[in-house]
Amino acid sequence: MSQTNRRVTLKDISNACGYSVNTVSRALRNDNRLSQETIAKIQQIADDLGYMRNIMASSLRSGHTNLIAVIIEDIQNPHYSEMISQISIKLRAYDYHLFILCSQFEEDYVENALSLALSYNVSGIFLFPKIDSTRDVDIINQNHIPLVLIDRETEKNSNDVVRCDDYQGGYLAGQRLASEGHRRFLFLAGPQTNQSQILRYNGFLQAISDAGIDTNQVRMLSHTLVADAIYYGNLESVLFPVDYTAIVSFNDTRTYSVMNFLLKNGYRVPEDISIISFDYLRQMQPYLLPLTSISAPPDKNMADTAVELLLRRMTNPEAPAESVILPVMIYDEGTTGTVPTLDAKKTVIS
Structure with missing residues (x-):
């Protein structure tokens, strides 16, 4: 029989060490009814032969x-x-x-x-x-x-x-921006099949509505539209004209692409545009740019x-x-601020 691709078995170890297959199996499971000398000897031979446990075979025996x-x-x-x-x-x-x-x-x-x-x-x-x-x-x-x-x-x-309490997260984002005087918003959405997107968006709309702001002042960009713009390198097609003073973004990975684009094109954060996001990636990756974000404590x-x-x-x-x-909180890293007195009128810097 061809040996190509054949795994090392308990029988191979048994033949090499002289113990029964049952004893070999017990030694590989560190059965304390065997002597430490026997266990060590069998495990060493198994290592020398390159034995790897067959999880599927074990599952058939144990269920x-x-x-x-x-x-x-x-x-x-x-x-x-x-x-x-x-x-x-x-x-x-x-x-x-x-x-x-x-x-x-x-x-x-x-x-x-x-x-x-x-x-x-x-x-x-x-x-x-x-x-x-x-x-x-x-x-x-x-x-x-x-x-x-x-x-x-x-x-x-x-x-x-x-x-996480995504509704509360959206509410906190809207509450923060409303309290800073913002009245025109860009919301970068997540997938509509994602419950977090629906809850965050609804929480955000409720917060600005509670602050007396017309929810028609929110321009929402779909997940696919923004993802395609990032992939094809034409974010200007979705971010311009800048008829808003604040951006709320579904998650930090998306936000960093957008924020870097705006910074590269002469916009100041938060002096010209405030940005708030979700997930707080800097908690795990502190080398990222500061970004005000919402996540669990x-x-x-x-x-x-x-x-x-x-x-x-x-x-x-x-x-x-x-x-x-889980409750959520705002990790304030300085990317939101009071609304500019005069709207920034900027164009793409070539």
């Missing part, structure tokens, strides 16, 4: 794996990649390992990712859902896999979830909460679903 799947659209956003890194570190303390499935906004990928996660017999799933992810959630629940929704919910949610960690919820669900599948909504 579960130590794999946890995370299914997400956009891992390029540092807000999410940092959160996933924290989740992975915390899970390793409980001998679980993270299995990342990223769709990069591919429409049908989540269902394919679920199929892959199910085939690996994962012990639990973290899902960053869209509003219309109800079918995906139903599939997970029907297969009795512990599930935690992160950062947002579905329309009819009955699962554990941890997210330092002692409210979404990654820790998500892991705690999943471990609880795996231990007690019948426990009532828990919804944890």
